[in-house]
Amino acid sequence: MLPAWLETVSEPVLQATQAPSADALHGELLRQWGSSEVWRLSYGLRSVIVKRGTDAQSGEGTAYERFVIPLGLPAPELIWAADGVLVLADVGRVTLEQEPSAEGFLAAAGLLAEIRSHAVSGPTGFAPEHVKELADRIGRISFDVAPLTEALAALHQQAPLGVVHGDFVPKNLVTDGTRWTAVDWPLVYLAPHLSDLYTLIRDAVALGHDRGPIVAQYVESAGADPFLVDRQLLVGGACFCLRALDFVIAEGLRTIPGSEDWIDPLLAELEGLVEQLA
Incomplete structure (x- = not known):
């Protein structure tokens, strides 16, 4: 075939x-x-x-x-x-989705630190004003997203821009048994947040793995400030939810059967993250 x-x-x-x-x-x-x-x-x-x-x-x-x-x-x-x-x-025949081991998630955190280590110059791909633009376009958000706008603006002052893969999830993390590689790059952009680490942890926790070691692995590999990483994770998670909702409504409803069922959980997830930023 x-x-x-x-x-x-x-x-x-x-x-x-x-x-x-x-x-x-x-x-x-x-x-x-x-x-x-x-x-x-x-x-x-x-x-x-x-x-x-x-x-x-x-x-x-x-x-x-x-x-x-x-x-x-x-x-x-x-x-x-x-x-x-x-x-x-x-680059390999085994994905983290196929073999979702704790060691694989730790390796992926190290891979993300490598991706974020590359020095980049702007412009940002997720400006603070983009939060309201997306929220208005989605049209189903009933809560105030201003705390996210403010947190994202502050993060642009506190952290450098870095590469955001945009779909850093187990199905896109591949190994040949020696080296891990990230595949599927059409959504890549630059931003100071850590939505990639958020989505990696999100899937790991759903599979029963602990969050702490994955964050610790990223912090150690990147030489990052753990307090700043926590903020980058919250902001990144909220930005991920916004982008995911925008995709589902603009494209997913047309191309992916069952994607309507993703909307309410993503809205609830976004609301919870914005509340933590307030």
Whole structure:
């Protein structure tokens, strides 16, 4: 089984895998959403990942050009990209979602510290005024988001901008048994908050792991101020909820069956985080 659109990437795929023809390739569908489709194509021991994205997922090639390649971020090597379709190096067959061990979550915290260690220059991708813009666009928020706006403005003064992956969750953390890599970069931007650490911890706790060691691993690996990290986590969590709600309402309701059920829990999560910031 091969993707119907293989012809558009056949040349770089055949070159990377050294397959004699497309018919010789083995195809494995890894993920299929309304806005993205991901395959592993292999010939013998050689394999590549091919992705096709639309809507929010279509900008990964640009994200590589703007952030991943210039900063040398721990991401799969980009082999080829055009028109929302990418060919990427295959960095491993096991994700943290498949094997959600405590050691894996600690390794992911260290990986995030590596990502955040890269010096960047602005502009910010999440300005304080963006909070109200998103809240107005979402249209279902019945509580005051001003504490988040104020906290985010303060954080821009207290912490440097850093790379935000934007979807730092177990399904996007891959290992080859030796090294961990973050995949799926179309949502990357710059901000002073730690929404990536928040989402990592969020999933870890849901799976029964303790929050403390993961935060401690990040603090140690990054050489960060633990008190500032706590603030970055709160602000980052609230920013994550806002972005997730905006995505669900603008795109997810159309492309992801059942995403309507995500809205109320995200609103409650956002309200709880904003209350802690007040």
